[in-house]
Amino acid sequence: MPIGDAPPLVRPIVGRANRPAITSHRGRARWERLAPYLLIAPAVLVIVLFRLWPLLLGVNFSFTGDGDRNGTPVGLDNYTDLWNDPVFRIALRNVGLLVLLLPVAVAIPGLLATFIFLRVPGNRLYRTVYFFPAVLSPVIIGSIFNLLLAYDGPLNELLQTAGLGSVDWLGDPKVAIFTVVGVHIWATFGMALVVFLAGFATLDTTLLDAARSDGASLPQVIWHVIVPGLSRTIQFVFVTTMIGMLTSMFGLLYVMTSGGPGGSTYLPEYYIWIQQGQMNRPALASAASTVLFLVMLVVGLAQIGLLRKAGRED
Template identity: 35%
Template structure:
């Protein structure tokens, strides 16, 4: 009898611990469900309702979305912003390698580079809004060096507005990549760099043949974060710098959702695009994380 009780006691203990764990997790699960899951369900539901009668409208909001030229302009502008991706990866990697080589004053340079990332997006956008004006700092510098013919209203010209926004994004997001890469570089074996120097490899060859192969997974991880950011983290830049203008030259999908919902009151159209963006980002993240897992990064 004693042997039987000792045999069953661990199983009883595990069941009691499992029940206790469920009880403790219920408040957190309810909070997550209320804050995250319910709003997602509500947005998806709204995308199938008529925005004015709240009656079921099927795919009417989605059809209206795809027939809207402003939506096509927003998608195009989001894709244009992806030009930032290779520049961010390359410049972050190069700057991180320079700091990793511990040039004179590298600690000061590291702090200076990281400053933009701690500056709120709204503050950074307000500052650059002044710098990029017709009489702003950029044009003043161009005129001072004899390139006044290149001066223009960078945010007021449809040809340059979206690229100016991309430049501000590049300036601020560079710091995160540098710190991320620099942290990984400190974990790389020093012997690899010493062997490369003995073999006569120059700085660029060490970067290309030693650093990049060793950091391929980290580079892919950073690129994945930037892809998601360029989809759903650029609203603040656009809202403060241009408010989607001039015309629709800087409309992005986030700003399209905001304008349709809170300026025009078309919550059905806004919910339809929100649902599509959610599905696209989830599909990308599942694919991306699966790929990282197969490479042994997770």
């Protein structure tokens, strides 16, 4: 008898036999789709409760008043006060300066990591020495450089011996911000160096060998092989370095200049501390924090976009 002419009773029996397997397969597929979401749910919950929710509360608080108007809605008054405050405008101008200096802060650990990866003599010692400042407290670093960079300190004595004259590293408004930023870069580039070295572990060494066999010079190898191969690492270091420069310089500023001279070394985080801790204006400090967050978001997205565009062009 042909298979298509089987008795009607046979087909339901076969269907019932396959139903448990089909149901089990569907349940397994559903679990596989839900498993990633269940695994990341605790991390997402922590981020929402301890990051996003306080951020939203801070943004909402920035639209309330201080002092006699404590807790009452004031609209954009705090943001207007920020815009009219010359000290805050100096802080924003210094943020622009940090963005311009950011490529230098990234290039230094990148080049050092390149030399270590290429195994220059003493590379293991250099790796330890370069990372050592990253474990020091900003207060200790600031105190050390206060002694080194004092007007009658060792560095100026060395410059005078060379016939170059003294420089008021921390007292000249045109020089102080560059001094503090330079000290910060020296103190923190060890972490970026470690990230770059981790990125080099994923680099295709056959491309380096091919470039060398073709007679490429070191600058050509760096620009045409290493930079494209580490594009994602460079993006990460750019963003994390920018965040560190905008949010982790308080210790150095407090110890080295206290925002001076004449407010020339103010950054938004130091301005926020002054308004919250000394002026007792938490709502205005929340407004400044919101502005700082927006600045970091815009600058970070712009950097990622430019680096991706440059990577596609290469």
